[in-house]
Amino acid sequence: MTASTRTRRAVAGWSFAAPFTLLFLVFALLPVVASLVMSLTDLRATDLRHPLAVNFVGLDNYTRLFEDAQFRRGAINTLVFVVIGVPLTMVLALGAANILNSGLIRLRGLFRVGFYLPVVTSIVAIAVVWRFLLDPEAGIVNSLLASVGIDGPSWLQDTRTSLPSIIVMAAWRNFGSLMVIFLAALQGIPTDLYEAATLDGAGWRQQFQRITLPLMRPALLFGAVITGIGYLQLFEEPLVMTQGGPLSSTLSVSYHIYNQFGFGNYGYAAAASYVLFVAIVALSVLQFRLLGARDD
């Protein structure tokens, strides 16, 4: 290849890549770096007009974070949300996908679209409806419970039920998107595997454990990783449902960052966001280790 072809190719390639790359540099990469730098300073909202007054404080923000009771509370809540919410969402999605794929069901399209509906719906609209459903007096949930003689709690106003309510709502809202991915993976499994297993006398439970689950591993891994990444960033659900309350029982790490941003503590908020970043990378690595390819 001559030098001039090489130059021409470089020019062509970069001219196609340039518009995106420029925007990406300014609005994504620069902020990622700026956030890291900010996390090492005591930058506050009021300093923006006098940037020179900002001091480097080293890892001060990070050490303060772990002494911050609110941050720790948010971290625990977020962890509970992920540890219960991810498996719950996966199980619902896996169950729905397997039933829809069983070959016994007609109207597959109807169920698929129905289950996917909350995924495409604004969280704000969903919150409006769910606050009605969970209303202690006029809500459908408690009136159904009352009809079987159970006195339902004040779901969102009680510290014992507020986080569980948010977890259930998140699983309700998100399982449809995993279901679609799992369904596609299931359709990729050759049916003669099941036929052979049936001839050998394997029941559905054995077939599920020996054929379905192993062959779905890449899709399960993908689902666990993207759901984990999403759930670790829990924010909008508590914002619109409970404003983090009552008594911080639904405060998450992202919500704490948002609050600190609101108070003008930009450096501190940036440090907390980097802790979240590290947690996301760590969780993804962990999931790859646990669910990822061992032998293939």
Add this chain to the structure above:
Amino acid sequence: MTRRDLTAKIVLYAILSAGLVVVVGPFLWMLLSSFKTEGEIRAAPPTWWPSHWTLTNYHDLFSRLDFPQYFANSAIVAILVTAGNLLFCSLIGYALAKLDFPGRKALFLTVLGMLMVPGMVTFVPQFVLISNMGLANSYAGLVLPFLAGPFGVFLMRQFLLAIPDDLIEAARVDGAGEWRIFWRIVLPLCKPALATLGILTFLASWNNFLWPLVVATTDDKYTLPVALALYSIGQNRIYYGLLLAGAVVVVLPVLIVFLALQRHFLRGIATTGLK
């Protein structure tokens, strides 16, 4: 069909139908209740079917609140963001999939790595940046940070990788320039991927909440979700009928787009998931 199959079938249908009621029921209740009177919405126990149909809630929504403006804002922002993503992501997607240039791999990995970065990391600096550019509370401020999403690059590149090189080579041999090849040959082939990306981006932008909540500071720049959220959590005296009608207005356009294009949409998502 054996008896066992029949039993299994009945059980599975029962589970799925119960699931459908739980998932779709709340939306149905929202729609029906938006036609109820304020008193009936607050009544305990709750009702399903309106005992007295009324359009008051919708009438108030569009006369007492500035919902036409919010609706227009949401549409403007979503259309600009979608157009930008379709253009920029297909351009760079083509470069990453089909052109050989120095730095290609590093560029792709950097963009891909961005998918792991939580929104909160970029949120504060983006806000500082937009404020310093004087773009707070403007359409540009609402749109700019979302014009170049890493997901779209990933999607377009994956799709373009599957397009045979011969087609592009043949055009090159015929003397067509890279831009001509892109507009005339590559882009028309990308229609399915562009459709998927377009719908996904539009929905994400329409439902986007945190950024417009922070950047739009006056009424005339609020998007629908922001207006609805501020109305529902910010006021002392809330009219529930208004709230439900507002939620319907937020959901309905998305619902229509989704139902009309769902085949395309769900297939696209499934394929990105598997790659």
